[in-house]
Amino acid sequence: MVMTMPLGALQRVMMDTDVDTTLMLAADMAGVTKDVATRIVEAGLPMMANVADEDPWVFKAMYAQSVKPLPEPVYSTKLAKTPKARQALANEFRAVYGAMTETLNRDAASQANATEHQASQVLAATMPAVVKALGKENTRKNEMGFGRQLRNLSV
Secondary structure (H helix, E strand, C coil), X not given: CCCCCCCCHHHHHHCCHHHHHHHHHHXXXXXXXXXXXXXXXXXXXXXXXXXXXXXXXXXXXXXXXXXXCCCCHHHHHHHHHCHHHHHHHHHXXXXXXXXXXXXXXXXXXXXXXXXXXXXXXXXXXXXXXXXXXXXXXXXXXXXXXXXXXXXXXXX
């Protein structure tokens, strides 16, 4: 008899269709393969969860993002192709993670064998989709349940 392990929180987030679409767009935007973009997010998301666990403001911002609707893919495609839009994504990411932004980008880049610039673009572009996917796993649909989901990602 073959026993399978249940999928972990990170695996379930990465299998979300919106995350998959966003990963393709982010990879194109950053000039990396989808595999590299995936590795960046797989490295960065648990670190983002750790930051949220330590900083109530980051936690609140991530929870708010988790209940917000995602932009349409067409809008995302246009968004990813303009320099102003890419800067807006980076600014939003920095607004949430503050002083930890460079550390997140550097560490995710190192783990994914990418540059810091590539990691920063991928993490900023994918954050809304991955946080939204994490929110879908929040069966209680409240902050406590979202916190539990984040702790399931923490490394």
